[in-house]
Amino acid sequence: MPIYLDHAATSPMPAEVLEVYTRELARRANPSALHAVGQAARMRIEEAREDIARAVGAATSSEVIFTSGGTEADNLALKGLYLTRNNGSFDAPTRPRVLTTRIEHHAVLDSVDWLADLGAEVVDLEVDSTGRLDLEAALAELRRDPEATALISVMAANNEIGTLQPLREIGQAAAELGVPFHIDAVQALGQIPLDFAEIGATAMTITAHKIGGPVGIGALLLDRSAAPTPILHGGGQERGVRSGTLDVAGAVAFAAAVELVTGDLEARAARLSGLRDRLIAGVESAVDGARLSGPRGQGRLPANAHFTFPGCEGDSLLFGLDARGLATSTGSACSAGVSRPSHVLLACGMDEDAARSAQRFSLGHDTTEDDVDALLAALPEVVEQARRAGMVSATPRWMQGAS
Structure with missing residues (x-):
């Protein structure tokens, strides 16, 4: 599963x-x-x-x-x-x-x-x-x-x-x-x-x-x-x-x-915040250069953790994690399949390469500590592979050279 x-x-x-x-x-x-x-x-x-x-x-x-x-x-x-x-x-x-x-x-x-x-x-x-x-x-x-x-x-x-x-x-x-x-x-x-x-x-x-x-x-x-x-x-x-x-x-x-x-909103938010903070601390400890997007603590949603990984393509991270049984996102699902940097990250002052290196981890009612730990175990290798692959053109390969 x-x-x-x-x-x-x-x-x-x-x-x-x-x-x-x-x-x-x-x-x-x-x-x-x-x-x-x-x-x-x-x-x-x-x-x-x-x-x-x-x-x-x-x-x-x-x-x-x-x-x-x-x-x-x-x-x-x-x-x-x-x-x-x-x-x-x-x-x-x-x-x-x-x-x-x-x-x-x-x-x-x-x-x-x-x-x-x-x-x-x-x-x-x-x-x-x-x-x-x-x-x-x-x-x-x-x-x-x-x-x-x-x-x-x-x-x-x-x-x-x-x-x-x-x-x-x-x-x-x-x-x-x-x-x-x-x-x-x-x-x-x-x-x-x-x-x-x-x-x-x-x-x-x-x-x-x-x-x-x-x-x-x-x-x-x-x-x-x-x-x-x-x-x-x-x-x-x-x-x-x-x-x-x-x-x-x-x-x-x-x-x-x-x-x-x-x-039970208060209890639900507390549980999700705990998982979120466990995830954030784990990513920052396990992956060199990982940068948290947005504020820390009470300034962000309890279930949201969003990172950029310099030198990685967001899609490479997504597919690498997906191959290991982890469903994540590069950002808004409504922009899925569109190879372009996040308008949110650009508006926050990031450059295009940083904005294209993003991965969003969002938690919910069925998320457990074991799920977070599984992500943390898989992520370093996935990031390393993505960095070896490097950043690719924002234009899909099949379109490159087309008039």
């Missing part, structure tokens, strides 16, 4: 969640139907919505808008809020400014770049070498022209290097200035406490498959006063914001996964 150290990409479904999911899949009904079977399905959807709302600190269950996942939720938040702030039009926007960082997930970055092509003015907020937002500079930028600002979007925790961001300070300032604040909390859910109401955000993205739920279901937490312009049109489900037949089985399993990871 391979040792799975890529929970940040997708976390395997625990038995408790799988049981709930498979039971629900055996039922059939559209929750919008008016017959008794349909209304029973609707009741299960609403119970799931209430469970998720309670776990993440939403004021009411109506603030949970189900989506197909994190990517859709990010797109809905950014594009929908931008349009609403600009009277539903891209023509001559009165609030063109969109504030974000360049270490966001591509679901945010690509949405922001799409808005820029249509007239938005993107303001890049600086991060330091650990990936942490320069809070003072960000607040100054937020206060510089709030009347012309459509929204600010900052992730709760970076999906590659695990850096946590100062959400409450941003939320307080954004609320005072009347600027919508969106959080991508996909990686943070189940690892750090999330309280949507306390943070003061307008919208917050979460998804199921990062916490052991099914792929294809997520949610946008949306303040009751917010009304983003829909980007999907149809039956008017989910407060008229996100049309589409609701996935009952997915929502119920999502709620079960949320309850599982948040019910």
Whole structure:
């Protein structure tokens, strides 16, 4: 059985969640139907919505808008809020400014770049070498022209290097200035406490498959006063914001996964932090030149350890570890198969060679000390082999010389 150290990409479904999911899949009904079977399905959807709302600190269950996942939720938040702030039009926007960082997930970055092509003015907020937002500079930028600002979007925790961001300070300032604040909390859910109401955000993205739920279901937490312009049109489900037949089985399993990871969050985070620190100390001791990316201790996600290995190609490390039964990652799974340096590491000031030498180890509910020790035993040889192979061109060999 391979040792799975890529929970940040997708976390395997625990038995408790799988049981709930498979039971629900055996039922059939559209929750919008008016017959008794349909209304029973609707009741299960609403119970799931209430469970998720309670776990993440939403004021009411109506603030949970189900989506197909994190990517859709990010797109809905950014594009929908931008349009609403600009009277539903891209023509001559009165609030063109969109504030974000360049270490966001591509679901945010690509949405922001799409808005820029249509007239938005993107303001890049600086991060330091650990990936942490320069809070003072960000607040100054937020206060510089709030009347012309459509929204600010900052992730709760970076999906590659695990850096946590100062959400409450941003939320307080954004609320005072009347600027919508969106959080991508996909990686943070189940690892750090999330309280949507306390943070003061307008919208917050979460998804199921990062916490052991099914792929294809997520949610946008949306303040009751917010009304983003829909980007999907149809039956008017989910407060008229996100049309589409609701996935009952997915929502119920999502709620079960949320309850599982948040019910004992403190103990879970402590266990993962211990494994993470064991891994970090072991890598630094066993591999010459290994460099931890992101901050240490409480400044990073409990389940994230990310290193660069000078002189190595990230893919060489990945395949070397994979051949030894260890599943790891070079970074975001959404960029898998694309031979290019991490945009996150470049934004943190690394050069391209360093950014291409990365390996992410992300832990989860089934990770053990033996798993960490197996990685530490295999890694020195894999690094040595990768260093002998050296860095390769960013252009795949089969493409070299092609016109």
